[in-house]
Structure formats: C-alpha cells, structure tokens
Amino acid sequence: MPSGHDLKGLIRFLEREEWRECFEEVFDCHLGPVLDAGDIEFDDLAETLGEDWAMTLWGCAFEDFLTQEFDVPGGNVVDAYLKRRGWNERVQTKAYMKALRTSVMSLYEVSDVVPGKSLMARDLVRGGEPVAVSEGTATRTLKQWDRIAARIVPVAGKNILAGGLLPFTPQATDALLDGLRQIFGKKGARKLPTVADHELQAVAFMFTLAWLSDTLQRTAGLPSLQNSDGDDLMFHDVMFPLAKGVTQKDVAARVNAIPAMARENAKFWNWLEDSPGEKENDKPAALRFDTIMDSGQRVLGNVELKGRFLHLSTNSSARADKGGMLLSQALGDRVGAPLTEIRTPEQMIADQRRHGPGDADADIPPEIARQVAHQFLDRQYRETLDQPVPMLGGRTPRQAVQSAAGRQKVVEWLKYLENQSAKHPDPADPVATYSFEWMWNELGVHNLRR
Template structure:
C-alpha cells in the first residue's frame, strides 16, 4: 500500500513522452555545465555517478510547486527528531524542522541546500538535501551576487522568492562542481610553508667512538635549536620564511607557548641522532644543518617517510599491540581539552586569514567583523564535531567560552 510519502504514481505520469523535452531543459540547467566541463554525456554520467531520488509525499505536491530552494545553516539537532534551520540567503527567524533521517548524520552548523514545506502543521524538508562545504557556499554566493547584485558587490542583495526559484540550478551546480572536484582528489595536507605534509624521520648513525655527550654539545650550538633536556631539542623558525608557496589545502603546524613555529625535533637515541619533521623540504634543510655542525661525527642518514594516511592507519594497530599504553578516556579528554584551551586562547590574538588577517579580538570590534568571527567560530565547532567517534575528546570540546570571550554569543544561532 502506498504511503503518504509515495510519489510513484506522479513520477509514472511525468515519464510520458510529452514531458520529455521539458525535463531535458531542466536537467541541462542543473547538470549541463558540469557535464560539459568534464566532457561527459548524460548516459556516461548515470553509469558512473548513478543516484536515485527519495520518495516525496503526495500531500505536499501543491507546496512543492511554490517551494523555494535556499541555503540553510542547521543547529539544535535532535537526532531522529528535529533541527533548527536558519536561511542564509533570505534571512528571517530560524525555523524548527521535523526530520527523522538527516538529523542522524548532520552536525551543528552544517550547511545544506533544501526546500522547506509545511505538512500537517509542521515544517519538513521536501526531498533530498545537498550538503554544502565552505567552498561550495562561496561559489553559490558569488553566483547569486553576479545574478542579482550590483557589480563587484560584496554582500548578497535582497532576493525575492520567485527570483530564487529561477536560480534553483545554481544550487545544484555549486554543489556538484565542488563534489566532483573533491571526488577527483582532495588537496593534500600542507604545513604553513606550503610544503606537502609528509613526515620524515631522519636517523644519523653516530660514528665509531663518538659519544652522545660530544654530539649534544655541538647540536646545542646549531642556530635555531632550543634545548628541552639533555637529549632533546626543538628546531624553531628564526624568522618568517619569505616566498613560501601559497597553500592550496588544509594546513598543519606546531608552535611553542610563545608562538614560535616548530620546524622539527632533534633527539639522541642510543647510537643515532634523530631529526623529525613534516616535509621533505624541511628534512633536507635540517639534515644539512646537522651535517655541517657535526661533520664526520655522523654517518650517512637513513630516512623513514610516512604520509598522513599511513600514520592514521598505523595508530589503531599500535594501540592493539600495547593495550596497557591506553590512557583512561576521562584523562585523555582532560588533557586534550586543556591543550585546545591553550591553543585557541593564543589564536584569539593571532591574525586569521578568514578574518581579513585580523586577530579575532580585533575583528570582533566592528559589526562586519563580528559576523565574520561568528562564522569562523561556527566553522571551528563544525569541524571539531566531525570526529568518527562522538566520544572523541576533539568532538566533545566546548567552544562556548570563545563566544563569550569575543562578545559574539548573541550571534550563536
């Protein structure tokens, strides 16, 4: 027996020949530019990227005819029951949505393209949802500004519902271009110099008869090294690197408490001097510094290289091999949260690219900057919540103190 959300009869009727030309036009509006850009025809697209629509309720067919696709930011998610959606294009008060499926996978501050329709006194999503990354959001907003705004406009103009209906294909194209680009190959992780993030462990064997004491005395004189103990040094950046390559993907870096960037670590272990760093370029520079300082006191280096993916794959295996090394979850959470507190407190006084290279505290002093700070905080929360394990210390970290510290808690909606 068909359910109230079964549209098979309607879809069968719309499959008649007289509707074919109309559907071809609509399909090309939504998918044509992407297929053209990739030199892919429709049949090949279906074969490679086949998908099927979710069933839609007959009872809101009329609402679908006047519904408007828009971009929403979700919050107050109750898995399996409901969420609150804020329209990022048309504004207005956030709307409570009854939803039982997507709420099980959505995270706080996710952005989705969707149609909202009333059904039996509640608001529901009509059909499927398109998840939007920050990149897809930027592409969509750029397109809407070009279509409806003034030349070189930086803000979205007021857009009428009927205008937004006519621009429905822009949502599909922004999402699809971004999705296919990421599916074709995500940008590699990089350090802040723009170097690809590949972890190098360079081991330099000590020459015969050379003692650790002799090596330690000479290593301590290498410029840029900060000694932690008798056998361990941090290799610090002495001055910002000029001419670094532009970063094209997510970056990773480590800093000292005073903000100095850590380029690597040097440690004496038995008959080896180890240099650990996160790129081939830094490994080459660090090895050269050590060899110049130590000369024939060390032999030819041996290098072990691991990618980010390899390190992630190795971690569970190591945990299984040494169960006794596992830290109690409550202690691990406390340590991670304390570390994140310290890191983010330092970040509040450091320039942030998405804030126009202002510090969060500086940006929070203007109306426009406050909005940017709120978007930045939502992004941090959203990324932190995306851990596979919801009990992971990263996923359970609370950013609420940052909203209060920056005076933008009123924008946390």
C-alpha cells in the same frame, strides 16, 4: 526520498513523452553546464562521485521539475498526475507531492542537531529565524553549523527535508551567494537583497551547479595540505643509526650545540626556525599546519634519541633534507647513513585509526589526557585572538569585533572552527569534544550564536 513518501508512480509518469521532454530541459539546466565544461556524461558522475550522489543530483533536478509550469496539457506534472492517478496514492504521499509542488530550494545553516530526530535550519538566502525540522537520516551525519542546500516542506504538521540534499563547503557557499548577488543584487553589491520565493524557485539549478562544480574540482585536485613554508605535507622520519661505540650522551652533546635545537629533555629537541616569522607563503588553496612556540618561532621538526637511533621527524621533504644536513654536519661519523620513512597525511590518519589514539600513552587515563589536550587548545586559541586571521581580512579577532561587519565575520569564523572540530572522525577525541563557548563570550558575540 524520505521514508513513507514513495514517488515511484510520479517518476513513472515521466515516461509520457510530453513530460519526458520537459524534464530533460530542467535536467540540462541543473547539470548540463558542468557536464559540458568537463566533457563528461551524467553516467560518469556515478563513477566519479558514487551512485548515491549521482541519484541525489538527479533528485534535485526532479524536485525542481515538480515546481514548474510548462506549455503542455496539465501544465504541471504534479497536478496532472494527481488528477489522473491520485486515487491510487496514500494520503501522506499525496500531501508530500503537493508540498513539493510549491517547495523552494534554499541554503540553510544547521544547528541544534539531535541525531535521528531533528535539527534547526536558518535560511542563509531569505533570512528569518531558524525553523525546526524533523529528520531521521541526515541528522546522523550532519554537524553543528553545516550548510546544506535543501527543500524544507511541511507535511502533516511537521517540517521535513526533501530528498535532494546537498552539503555545501565554504567555497561552494561563497560561489552560490556570489552568483545570487549578481542576479538579484545591484552591480557591485556585497549584500544579497530580499529574494522572493518565486524568484528563488526560478534559479534552483544554481544550487546544483555550485555544488557539482565545487565537488568535481575538489575530487579532481583536493586543496593541498601544507606547512607554512608552502611545502606539501609529507611526514618524514629520518633515522640516523649511532656508530659503534658512540653513546647517546655523545650524540646529545652534539645536538645541544646546534643553535636551532631547543632542548625539551635529555633525549628530545624541537628544531626551530632562526627567527619568528622567518618565512611565510600565502598560497590560498592550501590548508596550513605548523606548531608555534611561545616565542613565536615555528617548530620545523623534532629530534629524539630512541635506542641506537637518532630520529628527525618533520612534515615535508624540503625540511627533511635541510634538517638531515644540519644533523649530519653536526654529528659527522658519530652516525651512519640515515634511513627515511615517508608517510602521506592519509596514511598517518589510517595508522591512527588502526592503532587507536594514544597507544604510546595508554597508561594515561582518558579524562586526564582530554584535560591536558583542552588546556593546550585553550592556550593556542587564546593566542589566536590576538593574531591576524585570513578569514577576518588579516585582522585579529579582537580587532574585527569592533565593527558590525567585523562581528559578523567573527561569527562566521567561530562557526567554522566549531564545525571543523565537530567533524573530527573520532567523536571522543579531545578536538571533537572541545568547547568554543568561552571564545564567543570573550569576543562579546555570544548573542549572535544562532
């Protein structure tokens, strides 16, 4: 719970039998369906998600419970508690309890985050202009365009966040909004109608269920990272030792003769697909990673001469096998049996964090490295403006902005790009510092960036 808003006395009040039974009903609405579907207990969530998240979920149910009326003496637990014990509470704490009493859980889009101080929150369910929120803890981790389920409550002339805050992924957001449309919208409606506060209060459990279901699914089986062949990412470094008496020049001549090898310099080649768009795989759960050349051809791997070894670097087992066979046939007895080092994406990230970015380019000034990286990203994203984007229904961004509905999708896409960039683990990395503002201007939607 927020600092200075101690609810321990109110929580102890739950020990009274009439309130304990009422709380159990609310708690079951928030967590019961998912726990039953997974055949797990609440205590298991602490092991799966961590103690902090388990307590946050409990807090979501508790804050919902504080807003409800029950057929018991006192009717509402906050009213009953303040009547009996309010004299023993600080003025600020009583104000916070009263604010929670009438609070509403909703889904908000975060912007203009000032770490340790404040943020702007736009209600994605009820609409309206973004509101300023004073917040010291969550703002240290929240990023531009993050989405959160939360209760914004007014206390002492400021808007603050209650304790039950849940970060929503795009998948959880879609699931929640679809569920709300089914309840409040007309059959087959694509747009969520106006929802009154009392209506939203009645379905607060849906926010918890949507978050918990999405989180448990991702915990049980995270979406795989794949290349565009549909192969799971697994980084292979296949090292061919040069045979005795064989020179780098001999090997380079053989590699140059392979049609699929595009030479970058005397010791480095890009291994390219045979033709642009040679193979596509559309598994929806995967996040795709590949490099595209100016010709439109995908880079399947890289080949490099390093000392007495020829290295093939690629991002899947299938490509390692195919590329290894290609090089073995071309080089014959000029190289020995290859050695292979395999690393998962997680291991690659760990290595980068351990050794620090740019070890190999330590002599390059950071500002130059950043400029080069940003120029590369400029080129990549400028090409993307004329390429089909799945989030835009297969249309290019330039095509999508031609309609009102398309412009809204483009805005969501741009926010997604910015949000993912802002979440880079290294805030000094060129990806994290990249500005997408030119894309908003280029597509004519900068006025919708709010």
